[in-house]
Amino acid sequence: MAKQPPQNDPFRKYNLTFAERLYLPAIAKGMSVTLSHFFRKPVTIQYPEQRAEVSHRFRGRHTLKLDEFGRERCVGCQMCELACPADAITIQAAEVPPERRHLHLTERYAATYEIDLLRCIFCGMCEEACPEAAIFLTPFYEFADDSREKLIYTKKMLTEKTGGPIFYKD
Numbered sequence: 450m451a452k453q454p455p456q457n458d459p460f461r462k463y464n465l466t467f468a469e470r471l472y473l474p475a476i477a478k479g480m481s482v483t484l485s486h487f488f489r490k491p492v493t494i495q496y497p498e499q500r501a502e503v504s505h506r507f508r509g510r511h512t513l514k515l516d517e518f519g520r521e522r523c524v525g526c527q528m529c530e531l532a533c534p535a536d537a538i539t540i541q542a543a544e545v546p547p548e549r550r551h552l553h554l555t556e557r558y559a560a561t562y563e564i565d566l567l568r569c570i571f572c573g574m575c576e577e578a579c580p581e582a583a584i585f586l587t588p589f590y591e592f593a594d595d596s597r598e599k600l601i602y603t604k605k606m607l608t609e610k611t612g613g614p615i616f617y618k619d
């Protein structure tokens with residue numbers, strides 16, 4: 450390699466050798482990196498035939514939990530809506546109709562509960578804020594769809610059937 454001018458000279462000119470003018474050292478360096486990867490285990494997977502295992506800390510699509518008696522754990526307190534930094538949650542709370550009392554923990558419930566997954570940044574603040582351990586983020590990440598409307602998840606889409614795992618907070 451030809452002798453180079455000092456780094457602190459803003460007007461320095463590089464004296465390139467003939468080989469450097471033909472980019473030969475740079476090409477050889479690049480090819481050596483490429484070759485070294487030929488002998489490594491590939492990190493790509495053949496999705497969708499193969500699925501990546503996500504960390505247990507991964508935060509994907511939300512779920513609203515029922516308790517072991519099939520009652521909605523969510524009491525419509527709107528703490529998650531307040532905590533959400535992306536304004537992705539919209540809740541309309543209401544009084545539980547008498548004929549549905551057996552399906553709820555309290556007299557108040559979320560009559561509508563929507564999460565806009567296009568706004569959501571999957572921070573987990575809703576999960577942290579919930580006093581009833583009703584909402585959780587799951588490892589499920591395959592919810593791409595072809596319209597914005599389909600990515601606004603309703604309470605029906607979010608609620609897990611009874612018998613799903615229930616995580617209790619301290």
Ligand code: SF4
Nearest residue numbers: 533569570572573575
């Ligand atoms: S994960 Fe974060 S951004 Fe998404 S709904 Fe919950 S609080 Fe909002």
Ligand code: SF4
Nearest residue numbers: 523524526527529579
């Ligand atoms: S999910 Fe939790 S924080 Fe959100 S409204 Fe229901 S009970 Fe309140």
